[in-house]
Amino acid sequence: MNAAIEITNLKYRYHDGTEALRGVSFRVAPGECVALLGPNGSGKSTVLLHLNGILPEKMSGDGAVKILGSPITMENLETIRRQVGLVFQDPDDQLFCPTVQEDVAFGPQQLGLSRTEVTAHVQKSLAQVGLAGFGRRSTHHLSHGEKRRVCLAGVLVCEPAILALDEPTSDLDPRGRREFKALLRQIPATKLIATHDLELVVELCARTIVLDRGKIVAEGATVELLNDEALMLTHGLERPHILRHIHPH
Amino acid sequence: MNFLHDHSRGDSPVHRLPAGLKFATALTFVLTTILLPKSQPVGLGIVAVVLVLIAIVSRIPPFFLLKRLLLLEPFVLGVAVLALFQPDGLRAFLILLLKTNLCLLTTILLSNTTPFAEMLRVLKRIHVPWLMVSTLTLMHRYLFVLVDESERMRRARASRTFTRGRRFHWHTLATVIGQLFIRATGRAERIYDAMCARGWK
Numbered sequence A: 001m002n003a004a005i006e007i008t009n010l011k012y013r014y015h016d017g018t019e020a021l022r023g024v025s026f027r028v029a030p031g032e033c034v035a036l037l038g039p040n041g042s043g044k045s046t047v048l049l050h051l052n053g054i055l056p057e058k059m060s061g062d063g064a065v066k067i068l069g070s071p072i073t074m075e076n077l078e079t080i081r082r083q084v085g086l087v088f089q090d091p092d093d094q095l096f097c098p099t100v101q102e103d104v105a106f107g108p109q110q111l112g113l114s115r116t117e118v119t120a121h122v123q124k125s126l127a128q129v130g131l132a133g134f135g136r137r138s139t140h141h142l143s144h145g146e147k148r149r150v151c152l153a154g155v156l157v158c159e160p161a162i163l164a165l166d167e168p169t170s171d172l173d174p175r176g177r178r179e180f181k182a183l184l185r186q187i188p189a190t191k192l193i194a195t196h197d198l199e200l201v202v203e204l205c206a207r208t209i210v211l212d213r214g215k216i217v218a219e220g221a222t223v224e225l226l227n228d229e230a231l232m233l234t235h236g237l238e239r240p241h242i243l244r245h246i247h248p249h
Numbered sequence B: 001m002n003f004l005h006d007h008s009r010g011d012s013p014v015h016r017l018p019a020g021l022k023f024a025t026a027l028t029f030v031l032t033t034i035l036l037p038k039s040q041p042v043g044l045g046i047v048a049v050v051l052v053l054i055a056i057v058s059r060i061p062p063f064f065l066l067k068r069l070l071l072l073e074p075f076v077l078g079v080a081v082l083a084l085f086q087p088d089g090l091r092a093f094l095i096l097l098l099k100t101n102l103c104l105l106t107t108i109l110l111s112n113t114t115p116f117a118e119m120l121r122v123l124k125r126i127h128v129p130w131l132m133v134s135t136l137t138l139m140h141r142y143l144f145v146l147v148d149e150s151e152r153m154r155r156a157r158a159s160r161t162f163t164r165g166r167r168f169h170w171h172t173l174a175t176v177i178g179q180l181f182i183r184a185t186g187r188a189e190r191i192y193d194a195m196c197a198r199g200w201k
Helices: A044-050 A077-083 A100-112 A116-127 A146-156 A174-186 A196-202 A222-228 A227-235 A241-245 B019-035 B041-058 B063-086 B089-113 B116-125 B130-159 B166-197
Strands: A005-011 A019-026 A033-037 A064-066 A085-087 A163-165 A190-194 A207-212 A215-221
Touching: A019 A044, A019 A215, A033 A044, A033 A227, A044 B130, A077 A085, A077 A163, A085 A146, A085 B130, A100 A116, A100 A146, A100 A222, A100 B089, A100 B166, A116 B089, A116 B116, A146 A174, A174 A196, A190 A196, A196 A222, A215 A222, A222 A241, A222 B130, B019 B041, B019 B089, B019 B116, B041 B089, B063 B089, B089 B116, B116 B130, B130 B166
Parallel strands: A033 A190, A033 A207, A085 A163, A163 A190
Antiparallel strands: A005 A019, A005 A064, A207 A215
16 A cells, blocks of 8 residues: 655755755655654754645655655646645744635635535535634634634645644644644544644654654654653653653553 | 845955945945946946956856846836937937946945945944934844745645646735735834833834
């Protein structure tokens, strides 16, 4: 069976010469939920931006990134972008339409659906993220938690097979975080979550990949990795408190 | 971002000269160029040769300078074309074209051999109105923030775009520009509040 995400020796250097990725390889099986951990600047976001061809700027077609078995090319870019839903770290970057309704409708509108179909899709996704009736609200005047959920709705509305989330719970209050985690758990898509929220990782992701300075430094079962205090501290992380109450054996 | 990239932090004999001196020289060059009478094309030739020599010593890639000049050429042409409608128009047109480009080359050379912060210091020292200097300072500081912001928005938008419809793209672009404007205004207010919070008057 094809992997949902297959990355082979991915390298990337930013314009200013920063080497963001220095040979990253991993696979994510369909339906899996995998955490991408690492200190700031370790390359987590850069990996996510490669999943739907935002990076590299010039499509190399070398097949370093394969989505559901196919390498990303200019020809299949649009299909790939439908298959991979990317949720950005800052909701304000993502929400660019004046109202919630318009923003969530951005995806379905491009599919050439009729107006009633678009509305139906939008309402369904808003209900899915618990924001039914928010359609007419201005995207600018939502709480941070609500913005996050609108972002998610805007991506879910296209029914992506893969969901890539960049620090989905940063800036959320405890309740917002709890609700967002519950929401993520219900979504059946393959998930790759770049985060610093170690509780989320323990609760949602069976497998974890640790990235540091553009390289994978550890990969394996979440509870085992996160229990390795030395490993966690070396790479700017820490053993989460929640694990002190969960015993792997 | 590429278009903001400049060579002001390079290293060459020209880069190492004091900013004030470079500023004064550039001003002299611009004034000389403007004031040279039309009957003295040789003078313009000398200015051009000196500028080219400075460009060579400054080790700025010639292609880069040419690109910057070309970027500004539509504005130059827009004005210079009007000269064609007067008697002996072609000559006036060519002289105007040459003069404008020499002035532009001077400022391009100045801004690419002197970091912006140093230029602001010179402006302050020669008593350019304080309001103007602080406006320029803030503009330079937040230009990069704004460019970064629009770049992040562009990526997020591209992620959710999967048609090639031209009209749709224009529509989206318009929305984005509107949002960027609203955000920039919002940010300006927050910056002002933050400045006041730290005692700015």
